[in-house]
Amino acid sequence: MLIITCPWCGERPEIEFVYGGEAHIARPTDPSALSDQEWADFLYNRTNPKGTHAERWRHTHGCGRFFNAVRDTVSDFFVATYKPGEPRPDLSQDDAK
Amino acid sequence: MSGSFRTSSGGRIDRAAPLAFRFDGTTYRGYAGDTLASALLANGVHLLGRSFKYHRPRGLLSAGSDEPNALVEVKRDAARVTPNLRATQVELYEGLDAASQNRWPSLARDAGAMNDLFAPFLPAGFYYKTFMWPAGAWKRFYEPKIRAMAGLGKAPTLPDPDRYTQNYAHCDVLVIGAGPAGIASALAAAATGARVILVDEQAELGGSLLAAPDATIDTQPAIEWLADALAELAAAGVVLMPRTTAFGYFPHNMIALAERVTDHLAAPGPDMPRERLWQVRAGEVVLATGALERPLVFPENDRPGILLADSARIYLTRYGVKPGERAVIFTAGDSGYRTALDLAAGGVAIAAVADLRAAPEGEWPARALAAGIDVRPSTVITGTSGRLRVNGVHLAKVKNGKAGLNEPVACDTVLMSGGWTPSVHLFSQSRGKLTWDETLGAYLPGQSVERERSAGACRGRYGLAAALADGYHAGEQAAAEAMKHPASAALKGAKAPTRSTSRAFGVVATETGTDGFIGATPHGRNPAFAKAFVDWQNDVTAKDIALATREGFRSIEHVKRYTTTGMATDQGKTSNMNALGIVSEQLGQPVPKIGLTTFRPPFTPTTFGIFAGTARGDLFDPVRVTPIHGWAEARGAVFEPVSLWKRALYFPNRGEDMHAAVARECKAVRTGVGIFDASTLGKIEVVGPDAAEFMNRIYTNAWTKLAPGRLRYGVMLREDGFVMDDGVVGRLSSDRFHVTTTTGGAARVLAHMEDYLQTEWPDLDVWLTSTTEQWAVIAVQGPNARAVLEPLVEGIDLSKGAMPNMSVAEGRIAGVPTRLFRLSFAGELGFEVNVPAAHGRAVWEAIFKAGEPFGITPYGTETMHVLRAEKGYIIVGQETDGTAGPDDVNLGWAVGKNKKDFVGKRSLNRAAFFMPDRKQLVGLLTRNPKVVLEEGAQLVADPGAAVPVPMLGHVTSAYMSATLGRSIALAMVKGGRSRIGRTLHVPMPKGAIAVEVVDPVFYDAEGARLDV
Ligand SMILES: [Zn+2]
DSSP states (O other): OOEEEETTTEEEEGGGOEEEEESSOOOOSOGGGSOHHHHHHHHHOOOOOSSEEEEEEEOTTTTOOEEEEEEETTTOOEEEEEOTTSOOOOHHHHHHO | OOOTTBOSSOSSSEEEEEEEEEETTEEEEEEETOBHHHHHHHTTOOOOEEOTTTOOEEOOOOSSTTOSSOEEEEESSSSOEEEEEEGGGOBOOTTOEEEEOSOSBOSSSBGGGHHHHTGGGSOTTHHHHHTTOSTTHIIIIIHHHHHHHSSSOOOOSSOOOOOEEEEEEEEEEEEEOOSHHHHHHHHHHHHTTOOEEEEOSSSSTTGGGGGOTTOEETTEEHHHHHHHHHHHHHHTTOEEESSEEEEEEETTTEEEEEEEOSTTOSSOOTTSOSEEEEEEEEEEEEEOOOEEEOOOBOBTTTSTTEEEHHHHHHHHHHHOBOSOSEEEEEESSTHHHHHHHHHHHTTOEEEEEEESSSSOOSHHHHHHHHTTOOEETTEEEEEEEOSSSOOEEEEEEEETTEEEEEEEEEOSEEEEEOOEEEOOHHHHHTTOOEEEETTTTEEEEOSOSSSEEEOGGGGTOOSHHHHHHHHHHHHHHHHHHHHHSTTOGGGTTOOOOSSOOOOOOOEEOOOOOOOOOOSBOOOOSOGGGOOBEEETTTTEEHHHHHHHHHTTOOSHHHHHHHHOTTOSTTTTTTTHHHHHHHHHHHHTOOHHHHOOOOOOSOSSOOOHHHHHTTOSGGGSSOOBOOTTHHHHHHTTOEEEEETTEEEEEEOOOTTOOHHHHHHHHHHHHHHSOEEEEOTTSEEEEEESTTHHHHHHHHBSSOOTTOOTTBEEEEEEEOTTSOEEEEEEEEEEETTEEEEEEOTTTHHHHHHHHHHIIIIIOTTSOOEEEEOTTTEEEEEEESTTHHHHHGGGEESOOOSTTTSOSSEEEEEEETTEEEEEEEOOSSSSSEEEEEEEGGGHHHHHHHHHHHHGGGTOEEOOHHHHHHHHHHTTOOOTTTTOOSSOOTGGGTOGGGSOTTOSOOTTTGGGGSGGGGOTTOEEEEEEEESSTTOOOOTTOEEBSOTTSOSSOOOOEEEEEEEEETTTTEEEEEEEEETGGGGTTOEEEEOOTTOOEEEEEEOSOOSOTTOGGGOO
16 A cells, blocks of 8 residues: 655555545646537546646545645556645656766 | 474474374374374375376475475364465464365375376366357356366355454664574664564474584574574564564565464453454565575376485474485585485485486585485486375486486385575566576576665575675665654664674584575476376476477466466575576576566465455444434334445335335425435535636635625536536635535545645635545425424524525524524425534434424435436436536526636536437436336437347436325436436336326426425
8 A cells, every 4th residue: 555645744644545536637727619529628638648647636535625735557566746836846867966 | 193204303393292183084193393295294194195287195395484385274173274274384283184185085085086097187277278268158057167177276155254464664784584584684683672573373483493403603502592592583573473463565665464362272262353454664684584495397296105205304304304314315516415314314315316416416415425324416306106106116217317227115105496586576576587597597686776785695695604794784784774864763873783793603514505406307207197296286297397488488477378377376586596407497488588477476375365454344344323323223214325424215114115215205295294314415615816707716606795603505517527526515604615415425526626626726725625534414304394403403494484495594403503404405495413523412302303293204315316306307327337427417596607717617518418319318217107217227218129220328316206196216327308208118127118298397397385
């Protein structure tokens, strides 16, 4: 069972969390201005990468708050977690360390 | 029987504690400290089971958890029957009752042994080739036959009466395996002050130290050194866990342990669980899981009396049991010689040592020759004889890779050693990468993924001195790494070790080298008739694997699935490497090119009980009950589960069935007054300066203009435009909404709201609080509802003028604060009385008492469903299925046309929502008013049409309506509204039922009954 680091609570076991889909997909401010294709992209189309993936998680059985995480979809391990509103961490710096 | 194969002294057994036990109904004697396997061997019993496919007689192969053959059933009573236990791991206790499996009528005379004669017709891929056709034959014929004949025991039919517990533990260093490497690791880690857990699957900690009579460590005999080391570990606070199998390695160093607590006891105490599941989160892990001896693959290598060489040595040295009187040893390395010498010293005649090697060199062969043992280099076994026990072998010299002339040699025991295979199962489970070591001919742990390291024989460091040194180093390293880990609380700020932790062990022992063999040995016989077993448990032979490669299978993963080699419950512990060797030879490719199959949890089979733990019976799932539940129970209500809730379905009077009770309850609500427990409704308090704006965005409805004191029916969509939930919402003040949701949808709706509030609109100043369990909700419904409640309320005017339908007022009822809603899901004059849950029962009883003069009638969910269906009110999840938009279920009126945006609005403009053949909510009236349709039944235009008949929709709700004196139904039908007035058909097994499509509101369409 994975250990996930909630940005507010710290390290907690995976069972306290719920996955929330890909991160950094903001709801359009004026959906009515979007074409059907643009709306479908927002609703359904996701990157589904092999490798690092920015995604939303919620600490449902803890503080209840949403946060973002970068997870490696190959190893399943979390690379970083961060608060909503913060930019996706630049991982090239981590690699250089 | 007397135990005639027992030595006169020696071993770890307690000769002062004799025990009686039974096997297949015969009583035998053994000693405390025996396993079932050692005790049976001591009695000369080698025949322990029949093989899975060919029903061949089988005996013990090994002395440990790798045993593929000796699967037995152990029975304590009718309910406590455990099949498929390895006899090598069953500890003997007084009265133990064990039985062999996979034989009929008896072990010695088994009807299924006929399969052995038909072996040429049961080749590799037999299951795939044979059981494919005809369709249906699998279920009717093959599966029952295979189950009857196959050797995987019988599950007990009674519920398991034992208890199983589940525990969590944390430590800095978890050491798995308590052989020399593991013990040394634990000593090193404990010396630093780290919290250490040391586990081992065996009853006694020590591993190979328990069978090392010649070795000394620091001038002590190994067995005495072991006792001192364990005492030292215990004194240092190391948690020592024997009988504990580390069966699963999960991410982030979560190790699952199965601790067998009482299986070894003759009379387990009632206060003890049978097993404990431990979920250990370890800072660092040391894998010291040792190595497994490999069998040699030669013809008829599976007869009872043919064992792994070192296992036979363990039986002798640890249990004081001779495996036979006269042994032939077939070896590819030094281990066979060590066994030969120990057995010879124990009084077993050694007929010959056949060594695959051309020129066996070193101390072990020299000692064997000096002891007068007949050592034969370049020699193989080409076949064996004996029906229920081996009674002889043929030996042949190998020249240029071919076996020569056969020489018969009589014996009652054959002991084989193909070398050692590091036990990398847990490392592999941890997703570490294995690397092939050409010198050792073994896969070894390579790159780690988890915080773990392997030590000793499991990473190819064979021999006692190497294992101790490697283990100690690993333990030091693990403790040092754990110190860096933030989760290792015990080590944070820990003092540096007060004494030097480095420690060397002075070992005197003769090491056994690293020679070995992988694959099948040459035999010079017709391969079609030579059964040389690779996988004992799944009855896979060298011939089967060769056939698979000839049929084109190249990847070991495919060969495995085609032949089933390595797929038995032992996961190929003794067979995988030889299978690889055979594929490698057949394809002319080196072993690392062939690959290795993946090891998966559990390391050894694990009981279901340990996973279920206490989650069984009443504790299987939480049960939610309302504050009024006890009243309903006392009243004799019949309950139904709704998500985790128990809800009263109906309240039968004496002698009433459900139909009669529901008809009576419906009539009471329509003509007098009924009382209903609606406490399970989901409730969310939405509060804050931006509460109305938030509601505007989440619901389809417009909320800005809803005045405090008013209710509104709200519809919630998902972003894709489909109906997600509904419920009545009360506005209590400009910044406070009392939201209700469906019973099953409460958590989902709150999560949906939180998602938008936290991530899309964090600027909105709104708080969401679940209040589902804080409010008891008592629905009082029917023409007399006002008259019942009026005397009980304070500060609320219930008159039509002051409190029209869809309004809310705060005040008191029966002395308790209330939020009193006027609304009706039944379409009558009705109220929903919200009171704090703690007062729910008292208020319910007060209302019931006040209602008695009016004949107030408690009703359940079934009546509630009928009444709402008469009104055409939908239930989300019954009429909708996640593909219905608001207009599809006649809720277009609830969509705020002038709102710029809300969740799901943009999706409602998608072309699909305007298709004329969308499924729409309609009512159905059967031509025969007595017929109640089946929910889920399909609707067609013409039941006589050629198949496939086009399906137009399905029935979502169907009831007998006492109010209307006939059956009614709701349905979702393609282009449904345009079909109103037409006839459709519901095809059923007894013929099609004609129905008329009608408007879904069957009763009081103008709503006059609400307006009173
Ligand atoms: Zn948290």
